[in-house]
Amino acid sequence: MDRPQLTRTAVIARGAEVADTSGFDSVTLAAIARSFGVRTPSLYTHVRDLAALRDGITVLALDELAERIGDAIAGRSGYDALVGFGAAHRGYVEEHPGRWESLQRHAGADAVAAPAARRIVRVTDAVLLGYGISGEDRTHATRIVGSALNGFLNLERIGSFAHSTPRAEQSWHELIDALHFVLAHWHDRERLRTKERS
């Protein structure tokens, strides 16, 4: 009788595949057990409970995303880095929608404290340093860029852009350009705004 080779890592990886295929809500211990040809309770040897499994997928996603972003902005700065940063996100959502979904929720303490979470903040900071933004402004800018990309990708994912023209693709480029515009003029924004009002 050959015992299936289960592992915490394998279980979480399978969960991530299920998420990408059928949505994060379909990540269920029963489904994963079935896919391994194993009974549900057997999974409890490798994973504390369903919440831990889901948090594991979140940490996996954070890791993979951080690596992609790192690769995408390596050796680039300014606009090029921003484009790479965005493309890394968008590519990840397209290839791994379920894992991305796992990031759009309150995660458990383990996931929040994961090194990968800090890593993503760090690479984002690196992009903004290229624009000469530092101090508290960098936090604001990080949040603005993160919000815009995250929001666009989620709206696109849930189909908000599906029923109108032009294609979301074009709006994505406009979004990146708009972000570049904001970042590039971060420090003279006040001056321009004043000029506008006069």
Add this chain to the structure above:
Amino acid sequence: MDRPQLTRTAVIARGAEVADTSGFDSVTLAAIARSFGVRTPSLYTHVRDLAALRDGITVLALDELAERIGDAIAGRSGYDALVGFGAAHRGYVEEHPGRWESLQRHAGADAVAAPAARRIVRVTDAVLLGYGISGEDRTHATRIVGSALNGFLNLERIGSFAHSTPRAEQSWHELIDALHFVLAHWHDRERLRTKERS
């Protein structure tokens, strides 16, 4: 024997309360039935199934949100309208987090086709008209503004800003200002960008 006064509307309203209190995932037919002092199957008289109940909450949320936005931008334009538009969203998330959550997902066809969905698009358009943006650009601008606000509010909701300073509140103002900057310079953005490069 006094029968509880159940109604489709009442069931959905109760569902919305449950969502706001315990999260959208806690919206369950069993929980709603309990809160009415009624057995679960009794709800099927008023609601087709769980999915229909959830879609009902989504439509309710769309309606309430559209009304708030309408009130917030009435008689305003430009920056003031943008501030009101944002405040309407942010206030709604704060007061009704579960209903907001109901908007962050693939909704059923009924919900997508709801008049309220079009109404929100319309009021957003009204804000952008104040900036003199029209045609395809207005679609792009709508998506950019929607993405940024939506993304910020979701990241704030899932706690992404909770573990760093400064307070999210400040970043929110920066975000609104950045959006105003983008919208106000929508048409001379190309010129400014060129100047920047020279």
Add this chain to the structure above:
DNA sequence: GGGTAGTTCCTAATGGTATTAGGATCGGGG
């Protein structure tokens, strides 16, 4: 006024989910 039809709630039953308890089986180390 009494029967009747429709509405609304009920109980009963099925099947899917997570989770715990405790038993069997296989491997490696004394």
Add this chain to the structure above:
DNA sequence: CCCCGATCCTAATACCATTAGGAACTACCC
């Protein structure tokens, strides 16, 4: 060679959604 721990199993409990079919109440019609 035997024991022990790891890994998987079966059995059981407790939720959940959903369907089938019965009872009671309301309103209406004759």
